[in-house]
Amino acid sequence: MNQFFERRYVIAGIFITIIFILIARLYYMQIVDDKYLLYANNNVIRTITKFADRGPILDRNGKILVGNELVYDISVIPKQVKPFDTMAFCKLIGMDKAEFDKRFLKAKIQSPNREIIFDKQLSPQLYASLQERLSEFQGFFVDPHPVRAYPDSVAAQFLGYIGEVQPKDIAKSGGYYRLGDYIGATGVEKAYEHILRGQKGVTNMMVDSRGVAKGSYANGAYDTIPIPGARLKSSLDIDIQKLGEKLMQNKVGSIVAIEPSTGEILCFVSSPTYDPNLMVGRNRGNNADSLNKDPYKPFFIRPIGAHYPPGSSFKPLSALIALQEGVITPQTTYYCPGYYISGNRRIKCLEKHGLVSLSSAVAGSCNGYFSMVFEKLMNVSGYKNISPTFTDWRTNVNKFGLGSKLGLDMPNEKGGNLPTALVYDKIYHKCGWRSSTIISLAIGQGEVEATPLQLANIECTIANHGFYYTPHLIKSVGTKNMIRPEDTVKKYVGIDAKYFEPVIDGMQAVVENGTAIRSKIPGIVMCGKTGTAQNPHGEDHSVFVAFAPRDTPRIAIAVVVENSGEGAHWAAPIASFIVEKYLKGSISKRETGITPEYFMEANRLPEINNYSHKPKGKPSPADSVKNIKKNTDQPKVKSVFHKNKKDTVKFLAVNKGK
Amino acid sequence: MNNQRSFFFNVDWLTVLIYLALCTIGLLNIHSAVYDVKHPDIIDLDTNYGKQFIYIIVAIVTGIVILLLESRILSALAPAIYGITVLLLMLVLVVGRNVGGNQAWISLGGGFRLQPSEFAKFATCLLLARYLSGTNVKVTELKSFLITAAIIGFPMLLIMLQPDMGSTLVFCSLIFVLYREGLSPYFLIIVGLFIFLFVIAILYNPLYVIAALAAFAAIIMWLFKRNKKLLITLLAGLVLSVAFIFSVKFIYNNVLQPHQKVRIDIILGITKDLRGKGYNLNQSKIAIGSGKLWGKGYLHGTQTKYSFVPEQSTDFIFCTVGEEWGFAGSVVLLGLYLFLILRLIMIAERQRSPFSRIYGYGVASVIFFHVMINIGMTIGLVPVIGIPLPFISYGGSSLLSFTILLFILIKLDSNRMGMIYA
Structure with a gap:
C-alpha cells in the first residue's frame, strides 16, 4: 500500500463537505425560502381580468335610464403584423397616418409579443366597417367592452357617472380595484357601486419568457366567471323627469x-x-x-x-x-x-x-x-x-x-x-x-x-x-x-x-x-x-x-x-x-x-x-x-x-x- | 483475456448502474426542458432529447468497446491520445467554429460537431497517470513537479486561448490527484486560502482585510509562541496572503474581462442586474427554488419549459431537476453523484497498479469538480461558468468524453489484480 494511503479520507472529506454545502443551500432555497415560488408564478401567470357588465338602472316603470352599450378596443401584437394597407386602415378607424405611426412605434417598444391597446372605444358603426376587412390587418384584434349608455340623456346628476378609480379608492377597497378600473364617481352610480359593479372574473394564462400565451393555468382551476351587476329600479318617473329638465x-x-x-x-x-x-x-x-x-x-x-x-x-x-x-x-x-x-x-x-x-x-x-x-x-x-x-x-x-x-x-x-x-x-x-x-x-x-x-x-x-x-x-x-x-x-x-x-x-x-x-x-x-x-x-x-x-x-x-x-x-x-x-x-x-x-x-x-x-x-x-x-x-x-x-x-x- | 466470458469479468456493475441511472435522468430532464407538444415522443431526431438518446447509445457502445480493449494498451496509448488531443486543441483555434464567444467546436458535418476540450480531460488524466506511475517520479521533487505541471498546464493554456474559462478551471481539480500522490498539503491549504482571500479581497477594502489577517495571525502566534516552525509558516502565509490580496485587486481590475467581472460581482452580491447580466442566474434560482419539496412534476416546470431559464438543456439542466423534482429529486441526484465519486475513490484505492489508482483519482476529481461548479452555479454559489453536468447535460462530446473517462477506469478496475507498468 501507498504511503499516502490515509489521504483518501481527506479528499473524500472535502468532496462530502462540498456536496453537503450544495444540499444545504438547496434546502434553504427550496424548503425555507418561499419567494422563489412567488417569483416563478409572477413570471409565468398572467391574470386577465374579465369585467362584469355593470347593472342597468331603470325608471319606476321599467324604462332604461342607463344601460350598457358595446364599444370596441383595437389592440395589436406588433410581431404578428404583416404588411398591409395602412391608409385604408387609418381611414377605417378615423386616425391620421402620423398618429398611427406614433402609436405603432410605441406599441412595438412596449412589447412586440404582447397584445397592446392601440385605440380605444370605437363606436359600433366604426367597428362594423372595420370588421369586414379585419382579416386584411393581421396582428390587429378587436375586443368588445361595455360602456354606459343613456338612451334618453336624462337625470345626469341623479344617475351620476363612472370614472377611473383614484388611488384612495384602491386603498380603501382592499385590492378589489386595480389602476384603470372604473368606479361610480357620483350619484346613484357611486351610492350603489357595490351592487352595480357585479363581480370581476379572472382568467389565469401562462406565458413564456417573451410574453407569448401558452394556455390556461392549472386548467382554469383558479379562473372565475364575471358576475354581472344587479339592476336597480329607481323611483324616478322618466316622463316627468324629462319634462322637468x-x-x-x-x-x-x-x-x-x-x-x-x-x-x-x-x-x-x-x-x-x-x-x-x-x-x-x-x-x-x-x-x-x-x-x-x-x-x-x-x-x-x-x-x-x-x-x-x-x-x-x-x-x-x-x-x-x-x-x-x-x-x-x-x-x-x-x-x-x-x-x-x-x-x-x-x-x-x-x-x-x-x-x-x-x-x-x-x-x-x-x-x-x-x-x-x-x-x-x-x-x-x-x-x-x-x-x-x-x-x-x-x-x-x-x-x-x-x-x-x-x-x-x-x-x-x-x-x-x-x-x-x-x-x-x-x-x-x-x-x-x-x-x-x-x-x-x-x-x-x-x-x-x-x-x-x-x-x-x-x-x-x-x-x-x-x-x-x-x-x-x-x-x-x-x-x-x-x-x-x-x-x-x-x-x-x-x-x-x-x-x-x-x-x-x-x-x-x-x-x-x-x-x-x-x-x-x-x-x-x-x-x-x-x-x-x-x-x-x-x-x-x-x-x-x-x-x-x-x-x-x-x-x-x-x-x-x-x-x-x-x-x-x-x-x-x-x-x-x-x-x-x-x-x-x-x-x-x-x-x-x-x-x-x-x-x-x-x-x-x-x-x-x-x-x-x-x-x-x-x-x-x-x-x-x-x-x-x-x-x-x-x-x-x-x-x-x-x-x-x-x-x-x-x-x-x-x-x-x- | 482470451475468452468471451472474461470481457465483463470483474466489471464494477454498481458504477455502471449509477452511470446508466444518470444518463436516464439526463435524458428525461432534457426531454422536459425542451418539451414540445409537436414532438411528444422521447425519440425524435428533430429534438435535443432525440439526439441525446442517440448519443447515449453511441456512448454505451463506446463504453463496451473500451471494456473489450487490453488494459495495457490504455497506458501505452496515453501519450498518443494526449498528443492527438493537443493537436485538436490547436486545430480548433484555427478552424474551429465560434459559438457564443468560445472557439471550441470542430464541425464534423451533418449538424454534429466535436469539442476537443472535453476529450482533453481524460487524455490529460491518462498521461498524468502514466507519468506519475513511472519509477523514480515523485511530485515532491522539483523536476517531476514541473513535468506534471506541464502535462496539466499545456492543454489548460490552449483551452484558455479559446477562451473557455470553465473547461480551463476543470484541470485545477487534478490538484487532488497530486495531493493523493504526495504533494504537500500546503498546496491544498493555499488553494483554499486563495479562493477565500479572492472573495474577501473583492468584497472588502484590502487594507481592512490585511489588518484583520495580521491580527488573526498575531493571536495564533502568541498562543503558539513556543512552536518556531509554526511561527515561520504563519509569517510566510501572511506575507503570501498580503501579496495575493494586492494581486487579486490587480487581476480583477486589469486582467478579467468585463463579463467575467460582472459574473463575479453578481455572485458576491455586489451588483444586482436582474433584467440584464444577472437575469440567467436569477431565473435559474427561481426555477430551482420554486420546486419546493416535491417539485412541480415531470413536464410541469414553468420556468424551464417557458424558456425563462436560458441554456435549459445544457449548462442549466439542473434547473429542470430542481423545479420538477424539487428538493427530494435534487438530493437524490446529488446523492447519486456523491455515491459515484466515493465509489470511484474506493475503486482507485483498491488498484494494485499506481497507474490505475492515479487515473481513478483523476476521474473522481474531474467529475466532482463539474458537479460542484455546475450545480453551485445554478444556485448562485459560484460564478456562472459554462461547464456541463456530467452524464446529464445535453451534448454528445460531453457525454462521450465522460463515458470514455469513466469506462477506462472501469476497464482498468476489471483488471485490478494485474500490474500495469509504464
Missing part, C-alpha cells in the same frame, strides 16, 4: 318630487344639467373639462347640495308647531295692518290683509300673522327664558328633517342649516337676544336654510299628516325587486294629525285663490305655498312647494328657480306642470294661459358675475314681473302681481348693531 333649461335651480306614501323620489332635476352621454366615450376627458369650467356648475347636485332660506314656504311648518304647542288654535285671528311691529322693528307685509285666521294667513302669506305666532311661541316661558324655548322649537323643526341630513341614498347630501341657541348666544351674547331679534325665522328667513329635497320632504310630511319616509332614489334592487328595510320605516314628526287640516286648508287656498292662483290645475286640488328665498348676491330665488291631490296625495314637490324673484312667477307654474303631468299623464290648457313651452324657452340664467358671487350686482326684480305681464293676458294675475313686494324682511343678523 326641459322646464328648467336655461335656469338655475332644482325640482324634487316625492311620492308621500313611500318616500320614493319621482323627479330629481338639477339645473343646468348635462347630457350624461358626454361622460362616456373617447371625448370624455374634454367634455368633463368643459363641464367643470362651466360657471353654472352642471356637476353641482343642487337638489341636495344647494340650500336656501325657505322663505314663506316655511309658514305651514311654523303654524303646525304653534298648533301642537298650543299657543294658537285654528281659530286664532289677527288683524294685519300691512306690517308687524316687533320690538323696534317693523316687518312689512305683502298687503293690508285685515282680519286673518290661520288658513287665510297661510293662503295670503301674511307675514304679520306668522310673526305674531312666532313671538307668542318664543315667549311662552317669558321673554327672558327664550333660550330653552327656542331650543324646543328647534327640536320640533328638526323633526321635519331640517338642519340635518335626511339620509338620502346618494353621496354629498347637505343638511341645510338650522341655528342652535348657542349660535345666537355667540352673535348677541348670552341673554342678549329676544324673540324680536330672531323674528325673521318666523317667515323662513334668516339663518334657516333648507335644500330642495328637505323642502319636498316637508310637503310629504304635511300630505301624510305627520310622518314621512326617508326619501330614496332606488325603489328596488335586482330582478327580485328587493326593497331596503329602512325605506319602509315611518318617521313621525310629533304633530297630531288633527292640526294638519286647517293648515292644508290654507295651502289649498294658496292655489285656489291665493298667491299661486295662476298655477291652478284644472280638475286637481293642489295644496301649495309660494316662497321667496332671500339672496344677498342678486335677485331672490323663486320657491314653490306643494302636494296633490289633497285627499289622496300622490306627489309632493319643491321647485326652486334661482334669481327669479317671486315663487308665484316661476316655481309655482313649473311645479304645476310636473304635478299635472304626473297625475294625468298630460298637460291641459290652463285658464290662465300659461304654457309649458313659455317656461321651457324662458332664460333665467343669472349673469355670470352675479352668479359667481363676486360683485354684488344690483338685481332688477321688476324685469321678471314685466316679462310675465307682457306675456300673460290675465287680469286676475295682474291683480296679484300689482301688490308684489318681497314677502321678506331684512336679514336680521345684519342689523344686530342697531
